[in-house]
Amino acid sequence: MIFFFFKPLALKKQTFVNVPQLELEHFKMYEFTPEGLQTFMTGENGIKYAEKFIVKDINYTDKTPEYKANMKAGEGVYEKDVVLLENNVTYSRDNGFDFHTPKLHYDKKNAIAISDAGYTANIGNNTITGSYIKYNNKLNRVYSKNIDAIYQIQERK
Secondary structure, three states, X not given: OHHHHOOOOOOOOOOOOOOOOEEEEEEEEEEEEOOEEEEEEEEEEEEEOOOOXXXXXXXXXXXXXXXXXXXXEEEEEEEOOEEEEEEEEEEEEOOOOEEEEEEEEXXXXXXXXXXXXXXXXXXXXXXXXXXXXXXEOOOXXXXXXXXXEEOOOOOOO
């Protein structure tokens, strides 16, 4: 009889997707493998989800025995073996090669950096601009489209 006059409280069941697990301010993250330090990342603000890490003012370093690559950007998403960077991205290699682009897709597993948003690269005193860049860290090879290069020729002595 009580249910006739009073309706039981109906609870709505909800499923939450992408709920933040952790928020960090001014942080440093170290990723170690059996070979040693592999990834070093700093940021002003970071939000950790189950599958990804969103970072403001990201400074990301990928270090392997073969090379060391550093990437800086205003924003970054680190998900599995992929780092997506946006907002004034700077990519630097330990061999002196660097480039600047509005956005960058870095595949950590294959060691390949790709940008289809245009870029400006510097190699010593030489400057290259283009609409697309694919840089293979393992092979130290650059693939590019629509390039314009200024190459400084050295004088012979």
